[in-house]
Amino acid sequence: MCFRNLPIEFDAQGGATLRGGGADPFGYETKAIDRDEIKKLLAKNGYVKAVDYDPVTRVAGALGFHSVVDLENRKVLEASSIATLFRGYEVILKGRDPRDAIFISSRACGVCGGVHSTCSALAIEMAFKICPPPLAVIIRNLALSMEFIWDNSMHLFMLAGPDYSEAMIKKTEPTLWDKATRTETRWGSIHGYSKMSDLFHDMNPLVGKLYLEGLELSRMAREGYVTLMSKYPHPETIVPGGISHTVTIQSFNVYLNRLMKTFDFAKRGIAIWNDIADFFYDANEKYKECGTRPVNMADLGIWDDPNAYDATYENCDAWGERRWATPGVILDGKLVTSKLQQINLGIEEFIEHSYYENWTGQPHKTDPLGAPLSPHHPWNKETKPKPAGTNWREKYSWATAPRWDRVAVEAGTYARPWITVLAGKLPHRRFLDLTPDSMKILIPKYLDPAVEVEWKIPPVFNAFERNRARAYSIAYQCVVAYDNWLMGMDLLKTGDYRTSTPFEVPKDHRMGVGFWGAGRGWLSHHLELDKGAIVNYQIITPSTLNACPKDPWGNPGPYEEAVLATPILEEFASPEKFKGIDILRAIRSFDPCMPCTTHIYAGDQHITCEVNTCACGADD
Amino acid sequence: MPAGPTIDTPRSAAAPDPDASGLTTELDSSGAPRLLVGGVGYRLLRDLSFGPLLIERLARESWPDGVELEDLSYGPVGVMHNLDARPPYDRIVLVAAVKRGRPAGDVLRYAWRRQLPDADEIQARVAEAVTGVISLDNLLIIATYFDKLPRDVVVIEVEALDEDWGEEFSPEVERAVPRVIEEIRRSISGLLPS
Numbered sequence: 001m002c003f004r005n006l007p008i009e010f011d012a013q014g015g016a017t018l019r020g021g022g023a024d025p026f027g028y029e030t031k032a033i034d035r036d037e038i039k040k041l042l043a044k045n046g047y048v049k050a051v052d053y054d055p056v057t058r059v060a061g062a063l064g065f066h067s068v069v070d071l072e073n074r075k076v077l078e079a080s081s082i083a084t085l086f087r088g089y090e091v092i093l094k095g096r097d098p099r100d101a102i103f104i105s106s107r108a109c110g111v112c113g114g115v116h117s118t119c120s121a122l123a124i125e126m127a128f129k130i131c132p133p134p135l136a137v138i139i140r141n142l143a144l145s146m147e148f149i150w151d152n153s154m155h156l157f158m159l160a161g162p163d164y165s166e167a168m169i170k171k172t173e174p175t176l177w178d179k180a181t182r183t184e185t186r187w188g189s190i191h192g193y194s195k196m197s198d199l200f201h202d203m204n205p206l207v208g209k210l211y212l213e214g215l216e217l218s219r220m221a222r223e224g225y226v227t228l229m230s231k232y233p234h235p236e237t238i239v240p241g242g243i244s245h246t247v248t249i250q251s252f253n254v255y256l257n258r259l260m261k262t263f264d265f266a267k268r269g270i271a272i273w274n275d276i277a278d279f280f281y282d283a284n285e286k287y288k289e290c291g292t293r294p295v296n297m298a299d300l301g302i303w304d305d306p307n308a309y310d311a312t313y314e315n316c317d318a319w320g321e322r323r324w325a326t327p328g329v330i331l332d333g334k335l336v337t338s339k340l341q342q343i344n345l346g347i348e349e350f351i352e353h354s355y356y357e358n359w360t361g362q363p364h365k366t367d368p369l370g371a372p373l374s375p376h377h378p379w380n381k382e383t384k385p386k387p388a389g390t391n392w393r394e395k396y397s398w399a400t401a402p403r404w405d406r407v408a409v410e411a412g413t414y415a416r417p418w419i420t421v422l423a424g425k426l427p428h429r430r431f432l433d434l435t436p437d438s439m440k441i442l443i444p445k446y447l448d449p450a451v452e453v454e455w456k457i458p459p460v461f462n463a464f465e466r467n468r469a470r471a472y473s474i475a476y477q478c479v480v481a482y483d484n485w486l487m488g489m490d491l492l493k494t495g496d497y498r499t500s501t502p503f504e505v506p507k508d509h510r511m512g513v514g515f516w517g518a519g520r521g522w523l524s525h526h527l528e529l530d531k532g533a534i535v536n537y538q539i540i541t542p543s544t545l546n547a548c549p550k551d552p553w554g555n556p557g558p559y560e561e562a563v564l565a566t567p568i569l570e571e572f573a574s575p576e577k578f579k580g581i582d583i584l585r586a587i588r589s590f591d592p593c594m595p596c597t598t599h600i601y602a603g604d605q606h607i608t609c610e611v612n613t614c615a616c617g618a619d620d
Numbered sequence: 621m622p623a624g625p626t627i628d629t630p631r632s633a634a635a636p637d638p639d640a641s642g643l644t645t646e647l648d649s650s651g652a653p654r655l656l657v658g659g660v661g662y663r664l665l666r667d668l669s670f671g672p673l674l675i676e677r678l679a680r681e682s683w684p685d686g687v688e689l690e691d692l693s694y695g696p697v698g699v700m701h702n703l704d705a706r707p708p709y710d711r712i713v714l715v716a717a718v719k720r721g722r723p724a725g726d727v728l729r730y731a732w733r734r735q736l737p738d739a740d741e742i743q744a745r746v747a748e749a750v751t752g753v754i755s756l757d758n759l760l761i762i763a764t765y766f767d768k769l770p771r772d773v774v775v776i777e778v779e780a781l782d783e784d785w786g787e788e789f790s791p792e793v794e795r796a797v798p799r800v801i802e803e804i805r806r807s808i809s810g811l812l813p814s
Contacts, residue, residue, distance in 0.1 A: 218697060
């Protein structure tokens, strides 16, 4: 039984039924958020301060964050995560030709447009009942690996990285800097730094060697992507049933030339982030609480097996578990499912604290296999934007609150090795292997020799472990890409150059879902078609899962929960000098990405980016 | 993203005259200088798509040897990397629509004076760029900071009015197209052999 809260149960054969019944089996009672105590403290205690970040810098897109911090007791008392812009792709896509979804939904993000295009193609393939040929699946895997490599390294060295730079540490933790000048690194033989202060120096933004290497890596990774997909961001070569162009051995070799250069970067990145985490832990055990929260995470898996993926919902459990990253949900550190159908059944979206109206009706009582579907499931959801003033007890975000089995689960690239290890199903072990609590990754040689690295499920979960696992994930992505490259070359050698499948747009009613992921984790596109047009299109992004507001029961979203658990370790002489680095490290460790459009038509109402403003003026 | 108050975007007739730059031009082996005309902007945002859409229109016209036209809307960091990989240009002309509070359709042509904001602001622009924000200001700041632009950069801005979804310009901006093309030709003519 994978659900504790949803009224769905499974028989021995895996068939799902509704438990209990009643008029409203998925109904719930909301719980009001009580801020009276916080307001009293704010009024009487000079050390209890509202600290607002709007925008949170060095993240993609528009994220605001409101917190109330007790600077005397060094605790965060209140946290509210604010998506300050409306995306609205669901509204834009309604009524359109389904093939448009690939190109329009790609615009949801300028960072990871390739994953949206791909996820959209997967949803359409399921609805159209077509399957891409193996080489097309491989090319998608190859291109998106480059997207993930770029995305994760950009985060580690350009977005989160500066939080761990000399420039930042000197400002926020001067005694830590002093310690860094006296601390030998442990992994210096790999990354080349003997002193932690030297490593932190090269993490400095704009001028640091590691920051600049991160920029350069983005070039290689993008070149690798466009070698196979022609354009980035927003590739125009992803189509239902494959890709719209052919590839050659030559283009494969150009890709490999770029990929190989990432191998050494991956080796060094792991060593760097191992040293950073260990240094902070050694300096103060309390850093282990920075950004901590229960190990509740979800991922849909990525990298399809070209010999298993058939694009059907009926077989999604089987082809899902053949992926290089196994789909799954972890609650309280334990894997509760690796079945895509169950993961799909468990996801719901709530809008009690979001700028939307509730929708009524439940057009789909079951999924295409007859399993019970919540009225709050994306296939039943209708996006009804309703701008309003910001109120911490009521509505304060454009993000909905997705929950899995009514639990706040986080998404991240680090969920992939974690779930894959706990599931133990990984079928592709040329460069990867599993133990009960670790993933071994054999990174091939480039200029540096081949090396096997091992990511172990950490005994603590926090901002540092997110970043550390992200560094290992780059290696994971490198070797999955290399594995796929070898498989692709084998296909090309046999003369199987097929990259697409003919199709016609069906005119009858169809359902589809793209189960995929971004560099930041979970990505799903739910689709409903009729008469050749989109009836409903719903996107859940990783940052919707992570940056979401509180749910109907008052439980915080992952950013909020992580910040509430974060101790204030920053050194500051007076409240006015407080910068909030611990809070920012906690938030940035999720790799926030909030892009959205600034334009949306909702009937005749034109909503622009001005609909929501600084959180500092929020009511209540 | 904030409008670019910290960069040199002259709003008056005192804008520096790009023709007065006085730079000497190195010719390539074919004898022609290398000139790049680049459009910057998002597609499907009407006036704010001016840069990339104008490049499409320019591509239908004939241009002298040595003049390259390119849609530079693939991100400032990517543009910077590509510029780094190419032989240096003698002059780059950047065309974009902006919203700086001028009358809609106003055209401003000026020489980029390479004035940069402080390091924190530059870092913020890099963070925006690597996370997908495409803008003229970011391109100028980032490519200048990393020294990837030639000394001679001419910027032609058009004041945008309509930023709704779509591919058509507002009448004000559409009327500005001939003037912008004239300014582009003027920007390159001084460097081309007569």
